[in-house]
Amino acid sequence: MSNSKLCWPTPNGRPGLVPTLSLLACILLLAISAPAVELDFGRIVTAIPRMLAFAGNLLVLPDWEYLPILAKNILQTIEMTFLATSIALVISLPLGVLAAKNTSPHPAVFHATRNLLSLMRALPELVWALVFVSAVGLGPLPGIMALSFVTVGFMGKFFAESIEVVDQRQLEGVVAQGASWLQLRTFAHFPQAFPDFVGTVMYVLDHNLRAAAILGLVGAGGIGYDLVMAMRMFDYDRLLPIALSIYIVVTLLDRASDHFRMRMI
Template sequence: MNVFVKKNNRWLLLLGFLIFVIWSLYDTNFSLRDLAFGLPNIWYFISQMFPPDIESFPKLLKPALVTIEMAVLGTSFAIILSIPLGFIAARNMSKNKVTYILSRGIIAFTRSVPDIVFALIFISAVGLGPFPGTLALAVHSIGMLGKLYAEAVEEIDPLPLEAITSVGANSIQRIVYGVFPQVLPSFIATTLYRLDINIRSSVVLGLVGAGGIGFELLTSMRLFKYQEILSILVVIFIMVMGIEWISSRIRSKII
C-alpha cells in the first residue's frame, strides 16, 4: 500500500509540475511567434558588432583587471566571515540555539537579497566605483559560502572528532585537527565555484556603476558603440575562461 501511495504521489507531483510549467508559459507571455518575428532585429543588432573594435582592446585591460580584483577581494572577505559563520550555523557544532538561529538568519538574508541591490546600497553610501561592488560581492557571497560551509561541517565523520575529544583536546584543537582536515576539500571547491560566480557578477554590477569592465559595457551600450561592445564581450569571455582554467588546475592539484 505504501509503495502504491508513493507512486501516486510521484505522478501527482509530476502532474502539478507540468501544470505549473504550462501556466508559467501563459503568465510570462512566452511566444515563439514573437521570437520568430524578432529574429531579424536580433540579426541586425549582432551584425552591427562586426568587426570588433581592435583599437579598444588595450584600454579594456585595466577595467578587466579591476573586475577580477573585485571578485577576488569580495570572495576573500566573504571567506573570512563565512568560515566562523558556517561553524556556528552547523547543527553538530553550535551549542547555543540563539547564535545558531541568528547565524542561519544572516546566511538566509544575504543569500536572498540580490547582489545588485547590495551594490546600489553601497553606491549610495560610498559613491560609484569598484569599492561598493567589492562590498556587494562580499556580503552576497556570505549567503552561499556560509550555507555550504555549514553543510560540509554537518556531514563530517564524528569518529575522528570523538577520538580527539577522548584524549582531552579543547574546542580549538577539535576544530583544527578533527574538522578542518575533513571539510577543507569541500571548502576549497565551494570557494573556487563562488569565485567563478563572482567574476560574472562583477561584470553585471558594473552596469549599475560599480566599476570594472561592466561599466565600460554600459558606457558603450549607451553610446551605441556596437563594435566596442563586441570587443568587451570578447575580453569578458577570455577573462571567464581563464579563471575557469585556473580554478580547474587548482582543484586538480589540491582536491
C-alpha cells in the same frame, strides 16, 4: 543479441505512481504559471531573426584605441573579484561554523547566524551596490563592499552545509583523545570539509567575476559601465572586445579552479 529491454528500476518495470503524478503536477503548474511571466514561444521564434541580426552587427573590427582602457577596466574587475572573495572568505568561515548544527555552540546562535546569512544573500549584488554607492560614493570600493556582503551570505551557508555532513566517526575518535572545542573543529571538521570549501570558493570566484562585470552599471567600478554603454550606444566595435575579454577571463578562471580543486582533492 540481448533480449533485455529498457525499463524502470521498479519491481514491475513501470514508472511509479507517485513520481508520475508529481511530474505531471509540476508540468501542469508550469503550464498554468506560464502566462504570468508572458512565456510565448511564438515571440521567441519570431525573435530569432532579430537576434541573428544583432549578432551579425558584432562582426566588425574592434576599436583598437579602446583596448588599453579595456585592459585597465577588466583588470579592475578581476581585482574587485579576488579582493571581495578574500574578504568574504575570512568573514564567512567563522560564520559557517556558527551556522552548522554540529558545530554551533547553542541553538540560538545557530538560528541567529542562519537568519543573518539569509538576510545577506536575500538581495542581489546590484541592489547592495546602490546602497554602498550612496554611502561611500562612486568607484570600485562600493562594488567590493557589495560583492563581499552578498558573498558572505552564500559562502557561510555552503561552509555550514559542508561541515554538517562530515563523518561523525572521525569526530568521535578526536573527542576520545581529549580534544577541545577548537581542536575538534580544526583537526576533525575542517580537514573533512576542506575539498568542499575549495570547490565553494572556486565557484564563488566564478560567480563574483560575472557579478563584478555588471556592477559598473550603478557606478561601482569594473567593466560593467563600458559594457552597458556600448550596448546602449550600439558601439559594436567596443562591445565585442568587452564580451570576449569577459569570456576569456571566466574561462581561464574555470580551468584554473578545476586544476586547483583536483590537486586539493
